[in-house]
Amino acid sequence: MAKRIFIWVGHPRSESLSAGLADAYQKAAEAAGAETRRMNLHDMDFDVDLTDGYHARKTLEPCLETWRENILWADHLAWFYPQWWGGMPAKMKGVLDRAFLPGFAMNYHEHDAFWDKLLTGRSADVFITADAPGWFDRLIYARPAGRQVERLVMKFSGIKPVRTFQFGTVKAAKPEKIRHWLDVAARRGTQIVRR
Template identity: 70%
Template sequence: MFTEKGAGMAARIFIWVGHPRETSLSHGMADAYQKAAEAEGAETRRMNLHEMDFDPDLTEGYHARKTLEPCLEEWRENIMWANHLVWAYPQWWGGMPAKMKGVIDRCFLPGFAMAYHEKGPWWDRLLAGRSADVFMTSDAPVFWDALSYRRAAKNQVERPVFNFAGIKPFRTFQFGPVKGTPQEKIDTWLAKASRRGAAMGRKLAKA
């Protein structure tokens, strides 16, 4: 069972790009955040989804365990090492990309992310002591996503993933629409990611 907590350590940030393509705006936001955080003295580790080779299908649920591929073992080790997580990815069909969700399905298992009580419906949140930032892009305007879909992708990562495992506080930054947006506007989004990275690098260094 994983029990180590990230709190009380030096600034340790694990950045995960959840876009399955090799290049994307998500990568650019992660680059900006990472560079700024490191400039403030934070130690970072990073993984990119497109470089991860694994079976995303949990298949048997929690009834039978699959052996974790090396990249999934590394991903879990980085979660345990960090006291702050940064996930950057696109919103697709009201949620995260399927391959990204596959990492969570395979890795956020009992004994790692949570421990269910033998009696009753409750559980222990095993990843407590870590905070998180999410940088999410979408082709829908943010106001339309809120009006029509009630920020479904934001709720997906914040409530049944981070909060369930004890990761808090968390903050989600959503940018859209990406399609048709001029580079000047995108540059302001990248600058926002950079400012957040610098701020968290300073904040974590003082914790």
């Protein structure tokens, strides 16, 4: 059976390095035999507000329903986004706030502090771009964007293993460096299918 990969570009702009990395990954994965589905954050129209938290659920907009269907369909996720202020863009976080909810991603236990992980059986690749060099982000900030998505989103809901690739410094990257990053994404797209 072909590998089923859900690719999500979490950059709010239509043209970005995140989208270019996703293009390279998707093309290589499909060439290696994967089935892919893709969503781009800039195409998603929904209300990011979750004023009442988990106490009063809003009806999910069609794009959020489709996003959830794609996660359930996939056996592997590939997310591409920039690190902004130590985390993901606000609109991307809005998708998680609205759609990655109890009953879908996890179920909290009523009488203890634990939870059931509802998305087990899936793995993930995460590609983060940043203006800080990777060594600086690790040493000074302890990788906040990577830790957030790896531990508090993916593994929290049972998605593992998670492999994170972080590229920076983007603002000073020369064309040959960007080509190298695109090659890394393409190689990973091939590897994940053949593994």
